[in-house]
Amino acid sequence: GGMHIDSGVLNTFARQLFYNLLRIGFRNINLFYHHQSENFASGMPNDLAFRLAAKQEIFAFLDREKGDGWWGEDKASANYYAEHDAGTDPFSWIRVEPFMSAEAQAQWPIDHAGEQETSLMMAFAPEGVDMKRFDDKYWYAQHAPKANMEYANKAKAFILADLKKRLSK
Incomplete structure (x- = not known):
């Protein structure tokens, strides 16, 4: 899929x-x-x-x-x-x-529709997340139910500060 x-x-x-x-x-x-x-x-x-x-x-x-x-x-x-x-x-x-820089990826490892990407979507584009539609038939999405706003907001704050720092170079 x-x-x-x-x-x-x-x-x-x-x-x-x-x-x-x-x-x-x-x-x-x-x-x-x-x-x-x-x-x-x-x-x-x-x-x-x-x-x-x-x-x-x-x-x-x-x-x-x-x-x-x-x-x-x-x-x-x-x-x-x-x-x-x-x-x-x-x-x-x-x-x-x-x-996400290598430093950001070390703290919030990239996945595919799992905890990390679902949390990022919750933080950056919450209208794109509807956990009622979650389907566990795909191996890569099995950790999506772990997504949460605490993780999301910490990652978002770090990523935005890191992007700002990289853009100033």
Whole structure:
């Protein structure tokens, strides 16, 4: 049971989204990803679709703006490595990061429709939780009845403070 959207479709959608945001002038785009982000460092198909789309559209945007071969010919590109170290290079215009940092995941381990995700839904989108509809036939959701607002509010407070800290970098 569940819905699956092919990562190629997500990549196409994300490319259109990022293209249009760059086209109208956005240069500080942050996308926080949660589903299957416990392997974010190595990547899973869906988060990689968004991460790839970000780089593809930045390259395409720079090609359109500066012309083919901009990387080697544009004197401004000579500052790329210094800008990269400072986080001001064009490839930092779009950041795709996990919603929960490794530190947050250590305290509230990610699951799939279990205690953690159900609690997070209770905290962030309570209208999306109706425990009367709980069905224990799926192994991954067996701990959903443990979801509670104390856990939810502690996780939410930590996640929001952590996101604020990460956004200020």
